[in-house]
Amino acid sequence: MEKSKDPPPYVSREYPPPPQVLPQGAHVLPQGQQALPQGQVLPQSTIIVANVPSTSTGTTVIVAQNVQYGPTSQQTICPHCHSHILTRVQAEATTRTHFYAGLLCLLLLWPCVILPYVMSSCKNRNHYCPSCGAFLGTYN
Secondary structure, X not given: OOOOOOOOOOOOOOOOOOOOOOOOOOEEOOXXXXXXXXXXXXXXXXEEEEEEXXXXXXXXEEEEEOOOOOOOOOEEEOOOOOOEXXXXXXXXXXXXXXXXXXXXXXXXXXXXXXXXXXXHHHEEEEEEOOOOOOEEEEEO
């Protein structure tokens, strides 16, 4: 019995593409849709990754946001309802607020206990979407 010097034939198989993992807050636009209408500007903290190869014909555009919220309302894109919005800011008391009030009480400055609850510097500013009401982030 003679051994063949040729390698065995290989079978070509097509495997499904790996699942697409997107960063939190990223959006995949449908094929053919522009990232933004002409003349519209994205917030500074927006990251656009374009010309990402996809398994179908065409190009996938990924728009991801890494928003740093401040003490005032900001213009952004809501990751939940995808609307261009101006955030609604709501100041809320935190553990730090209660700690300062308790400290003033322990120092026998009980008439001043109300101060942490009326000072905005002792509260967090939470940002919400005015369209869908989703929590977007906080500023300490």
